[in-house]
Amino acid sequence: MSTATCGCNKPALTCANADPVLARLIDDRPDFDPRAWMALLPPMDLYGALLFQVTGQQLSVQATPPDTCSHAGPIRRPSAHSG
Numbered sequence: 001m002s003t004a005t006c007g008c009n010k011p012a013l014t015c016a017n018a019d020p021v022l023a024r025l026i027d028d029r030p031d032f033d034p035r036a037w038m039a040l041l042p043p044m045d046l047y048g049a050l051l052f053q054v055t056g057q058q059l060s061v062q063a064t065p066p067d068t069c070s071h072a073g074p075i076r077r078p079s080a081h082s083g
Helices: 010-018 020-028 036-040 046-063
Strands: none
Touching: 010 020
């Protein structure tokens, strides 16, 4: 029985139900663990965990294309609001 149909892995089931392409990928690789890379990391103390999280956040912000960020309009300096 496939992961997508057995319901034994709730995140995989959710993804498989959302997208037929993901469902095929999940069915083709039932033993795939997307978090396996984390087992390769060395044990971290609190400082190491903080550094890991901050670095990951900074990398993800840098990887975001600028056109995907939206805001209500141009950012104005405080002097533009006085008057």
